[in-house]
Structure formats: structure tokens, C-alpha cells
Amino acid sequence: MNKTFLKRITDAHSWLGLIISGLLFIVFFAGSISLFRAEITQWSMQPHFEPTKGAFLPVSEILKIAIKDRDFDPKEHLTLIKPSKHIPYYKAYVDIQHQPGEEDHDALLIDPVSGEIVASIDDFFLADFIYDLHIDLNIPAGKYIIGFVTLFFFFALVSGIFIHARKLFINFFKYRSKHNKRSQLLDMHNVVGVMSLPFTIMYAISGLIFNLVIIYQIAFALVLYKGDQQALLDDAGYQAIEPQWVDKTWNKPDLDQILQKITNEYGTLPRMIRVYNYGDESAVVHTIGKIEQAFAQKFETAITVKDQHTLFTKDAQNPNTLVQGLYVISQLHFGDFAGFDLRILYFLLGLGVCGLIITGNLLWIEQRSRQRNHSPKTLKFVNNFTLWSTGGIVLATAVSFMTERLLPVNLTTRPDYMVYSFIITLALVACLLPLSRNKKVFLGYLLTSTALLLLSLVVIDWIMFANEIINLWQQGINTVIGLQIGFIFLAIILAFAGIKLTNQKHNPDVLENEMIDTCELAG
């Protein structure tokens, strides 16, 4: 590799890295938290409700309860997600008659034992909100924006390999802690980058497949399938289920028998049960489930209710390479193919990439501030932007956890207030940032505030739900306490870092360096 090649690729690496850094931090930070999405949902929800014990009601009963007294549209779907370890309720999605622009479904949590509708799924939106931040930023077309951010992230990884190739192994354990700030940042950036490389490449490719596959789908449908998109989807294993409504009430449908047969065959009740044309003779039961004992194996069936005719089956005996391959990629991406410890490892690696992003931006600032023709305004903006998109996001997330816990469960606009609290915190940090003279101290305040919020969260948990938490623990449901331990652990780390940064203003040597930095930034 010649010098020109390296210079050009380094320029592209640093500029594109800087441009995507804010969104990429959100993706990795929210993604790391989303690894514990089910646990967070249970932490939000479970203390509000007494867990019931006993035999589960049949699925057909749960379906009847879900549509009772609702403006259910039987020509659409009725979907159930089976209870899991962390969400011990059926999730029911009932498609309802609606006008354009109105909500098209009700989302319910149904107790599998008593059949009681305990709440709306959207009442506990925190975990889904953070997950949506990860996949589409909770904004329209966000999926494609994140797709292109991932594309540039993949480029940054590949270009990083070219830049660092010669020293990839020699400098693997190199960390010059006694050297200047730039050397430290560079070593940190390189070491984290190299160590997390297999993980980040897997994330980049899988993220691109999830978010930008539409580009290839359109091209393939137009050229290979002459515009017949359904033919492409059929080949890709996404068969459409479109039973014709015959307007005859079904006669003694035995949904439970169909599900029992599937359970007997695969050893588990399907995770998703969807009924098309519910109540009509033409009804079809569509099921998807995971085979627990095998790595990345799932099954999917579509069976008519009237005569129990199998429309299609996809499993290990009737495989579709694309469906199976995408499932493997999905399992690798979400880290849910092994135990809790693997998700902890994913979480640490995810936070490591957050560190990679921050050090990358700081390196850019450091390098630019040394150039004679640097623009102080640009440097100031990048400095503030880095702080806002990292420290601000961390604090806003902690605030949204606090709002989720404090808001009454019967408040109808509960999820909205939680989202507003996140946005308002971000806006507040953005307003305060230009007023702060010492950015490190400001970051210290952000981290310390986050730590205090997390610790308060644990205290508030016990003030509000002490009996419920103990009751859950005695029943073997330890997610709430487990998450509290996680909050305390994170709070200690954040408080340590925050206090260290905040105390730097009292250290004359560091203050001197800060002043030099500030003077450099101000030009």
C-alpha cells in the first residue's frame, strides 16, 4: 500500500466516521441495552401485577377473550405471542375496524391462567422504544437512514483494517498510557477496533441485510422476476397467506387440536400463532416457532382450520436456505442463541464499540486542532456534538427509565410521556452544552447525574414495590432484582468516571492542559 492510498483512505475513514458517529453511537448504545429487552419489559411490568399460577387456558379461549367486546376485523389477522420466561402473558394483537390514519390494532397482555386482560402492550413501551431507537430511531424512514449509517460503518471497518494492517498484530497489546493524549486515544481506538473486529463485521453485514435488503429486493424483482415481487418472495420463503373469505361461519373449529399436533411434532407450542379469517370457514392458522434444543432452527406452518390441510411447512425437513440463513444471521445479531452470559459479552463488546466511536471523534478533534488552517467553529461544533450524542443519550436513556418507573400504570398517555422525557433531556443537554466552558467537567456532570438517576431508580423501586419485589423473588422471578444489580454496577462505573472528570477542574496541571485545549478550540 502506498502513501497516497493510505492518506486517501484515512481521510475517508475519519470524515465518514465523524459524520455517522452520533447515529452510530445511538445504534450501538441502544442495541446493547436492547439485548436485555425482555428483562427490561419484565422490570417495567411485573411489579404492577400479581403473577398467577396454574394451568394455562386453551389458546382458543385466549383468542375469544382477545376479541370480546372489540370492533375486531375478522378479514384481517388475530395474532398471539405465547408467554415467555420474562413476559409471562399472552401478547394479543387484534386487528380492528378503523378509518385511514387511525390505529389499526389493539395490543393486549392476557394472563394465560385467569384470562384477564392485564394491560395494553404499549403501556410498557420503554424496552420497545430503546429497541426502535436501535433499528429505526423511532422516525419514518429511519430504517434506511440507519442502513446507510451501517454501510459507512462497514466502510470504516474495512478502511480501518487497511490503515492499521501492518500493525494489526504487532500493536495488539500496545497501550501507551504514559504518552501524550493522542497516543493514548489512538491505542485505545486501535485495540478496541481490532479486538471487536469479528463482532463488528458480523454486526455491519447483518445490520445491512436487515435494513437495506430492499435495494436488492427491488432490483431482483424487476430484472430476475420481471416485476413479479410475490414470485421473488415465494422463492425467498415468504409465502403469502391470502385465504378467500367465504362468508360462512366456521363449524366447531378445533384450533387447539391443530396446535397440539404442531406442539407434538416440534416439542414446543409455536411462539407466534396467527389466525387469518377468524370465524370464517376459510380460516387459516399460521404458526412460527423455535426449536429450543437446536441452534438457529425454526419451524413455520400454515394449516386450514376447516379440514386441517397443510398449505406449507418450513422446517429442517423442508428447508429454505434463505429463511434459515437469515435466521442464523438474526440469532448471531441478537445474541440469543446461548445463555445470559453471552448477552453480557455482547453488551460489553457493544459498549466497547461506543468507546471506539468516542475515541475516533476525539482523535479527529485532536488532529484537526493541530492543523494551522483549522476552523475553531467546526472544532467547537464537533466537540459539542460528540458530547451531546454520547453523554446526552446516556443521560436521556436513564431519565426514560426513571419516567417509566414513576408514571402511574393507568395513565393512558404513559408511553408518550416516557418518550417526551427522553427528547426533553436531549434538548436540555443541547441547550446547556454551549454554556459549558470545560467540556470534560460537563461530561463528568452528565455521567454523575446518570449514576445518581440509576441509584435513585433502585431506591424508588424498593419504595414503590418492596413487597412485590420480595414476592417475585420468592417465586423464583429474579429479573427485577437482577436488573437493579445491573443498574448499581453501571452507576458505580459511571460515578467513578464522572467524579474523576469533574475533579479535574481542581487539578492545576489538568486545568492548565484544559486551558490550552480551550484556547486551541477557540482559536
Added chain:
Amino acid sequence: MWPKSTAAIFGGCLVSISIMLNLNYILPTAVDTRLFIGLLCAFPLWITMMVWCYVSEGGLQAWKRCGSVLLVSIGINAIFVLG
């Protein structure tokens, strides 16, 4: 940077689509396997073109590089589609 980025994003995307289409015609495997291989190879190919574009002198050279690969690949596409 922006002219190179335009070539890297749009040119790279077109090249990867075109080569993936050719792969789908050439690979002697079942259609679902071809689609999966295509999906796995598409993005690394796009990134390869992006790297080639970003190490160009400028936007024009980046477009020339993309254009040359695209011309050859589209030519092969045409043979498969029309043939």
C-alpha cells in the same frame, strides 16, 4: 469528498446489484441458496467499490472506475437477460 461519496454510494450500489444479478444467473444452485449467497456477497462488494472510489484522485476518477466495472457487468447482464 462529496463527489467521491456520490460515486461510492450510487456507483458502488449499481455495480453490486449488477454483479449479484450475474451471480444469480451463473451459480448452479437452488434459487433460495442463490438468493442467500447474493445477499451475503452484495454488501461486501459494495464496500469494495466504495474503497476503490475513496482512494481515487477525485470524483471523476471514482466514477470512471465504477463505470468501467459497471459497463462490463451490465454487458454480461444483457447477455443473460436477452439470451
